[in-house]
Amino acid sequence: MAAGTLHARRRIVLIFRLRAQVTGGRLRLSVTDEGPGFPADFLPHTFDRFTRAEASRTTPGTGLGLALVAARQVAEQAARRGARVGxxxxxxxxxxxxxxxxxxxxxxxxxxxxxxxxxxxxxxxxxxxxxxxxxxxxxxxxxxxxxxxxxxxxxxxxxxxxxxxxxxxxxxxxxxxxxxxxxxxxxxxxxxxxxxxxxxxxxxxxxxxxxxxxxxxxxxxxxxxxxDGEEDLAGGWPTDGRYEDLGAYRAEIDQATGMLTAQLGVGAEDAFVRLRAYAYARGRRLAAVAADVVAHRLTFPPGADTDQTDDEA
The missing domain is CATH 3.30.450.40 (GAF domain)
Known part of the structure; x- marks a missing residue:
């Protein structure tokens, strides 16, 4: 389920809640909003692109249908995975x-x-x-x-x-x-x-x-x-090596950045720049370099340039 605000053409605000549920092999998608609602004869066209109810034809930016079409397609993907929308x-x-x-x-x-x-x-x-x-x-x-x-x-x-x-x-x-x-x-x-x-x-x-x-x-x-305080913001991405542990990924980079602020005597932003520069210069993934810093396999002495660390001096 997702809740929040969508901007149609970035001007008109639609507040709604979206819920996807699979029952008996069928997808049930329900949308609840705080607007005036749809006339009964318009409901079959709710998910048609660029379709407007009669009452919205004089209101600029409404009735585009794109947000709900996208929401439906996203909910269908989540239903196929059998997981919450991510x-x-x-x-x-x-x-x-x-x-x-x-x-x-x-x-x-x-x-x-x-x-x-x-x-x-x-x-x-x-x-x-x-x-x-x-x-x-x-x-x-x-x-x-x-x-x-x-x-x-x-x-x-x-x-x-x-x-x-x-x-x-x-x-x-x-x-x-x-x-x-x-x-x-x-x-x-x-x-x-x-x-x-x-x-x-x-x-x-x-x-x-x-x-x-x-x-x-x-x-x-x-x-x-x-x-909702979820750690798995991706929504249950399969563990095939592609960001399978996002919480650990973020925490390790943040921890490595914090360690470099102490080693280099600089602020967090400059420390992260140094971390990125080292990763790029070595052709390595940022997460791998961060893991080496956290494990103390890699240190950055104050004043050293990007091409030299204590481990390579």
């Missing part, structure tokens, strides 16, 4: 509905280390790790700017100039286009939804509208999970 279901539903190769979602913060929450395949997993390790890319810019960052071709000259390191690494990973959508609810911005395509291309207007609806749904699911 952000992994948003990513999986987005890949099924849009012309993309994969999706990933990262929790972002201006005051703490960011971390990946889920990914649908190896390429999207690498893209999430790359951007958080390098500190550059569509995901980082979308979070910083608070608006979608659409990159239809990573080989474009302006993209290569903007993200010189990330662009080449993303191409090597198998991505050719990347579309990043920040998660928003008022002043809260808890993360970014990333979509990638193995071929260059732009999202058409309807596809872009669908992607924004999935981003809004991800916001609801993520914030609802945090309110």
């Amino acid at each position: 952000v992994v279901d948003v990513c999986t539903a987005a890949v099924a509905a849009l012309p993309v190769g994969g999706a990933g979602l990262s929790a972002m913060s201006r005051s703490a280390a960011s971390h990946p929450l889920c990914s649908t395949d190896d390429v999207s997993e690498q893209l999430e790790e790359l951007q958080l390790t390098l500190g550059e890319g569509p995901c980082v810019d979308a979070f910083t700017q608070g608006s979608a960052v659409l990159t239809p071709d990573l080989l474009a000259a302006e993209v290569q100039a903007r993200w010189a390191v990330f662009a080449d690494a993303a191409l090597e990973a198998g991505a050719r286009a990347v579309y990043a959508f920040p998660l928003h609810m008022g002043a809260i911005s808890p993360g970014v939804l990333d979509l990638y395509s193995p071929v260059p291309g732009r999202l058409h207007a309807e596809e872009l509208a669908d992607a924004l609806a999935f981003a809004d749904t991800a916001t609801l699911v993520l914030l609802d999970s945090r309110i």
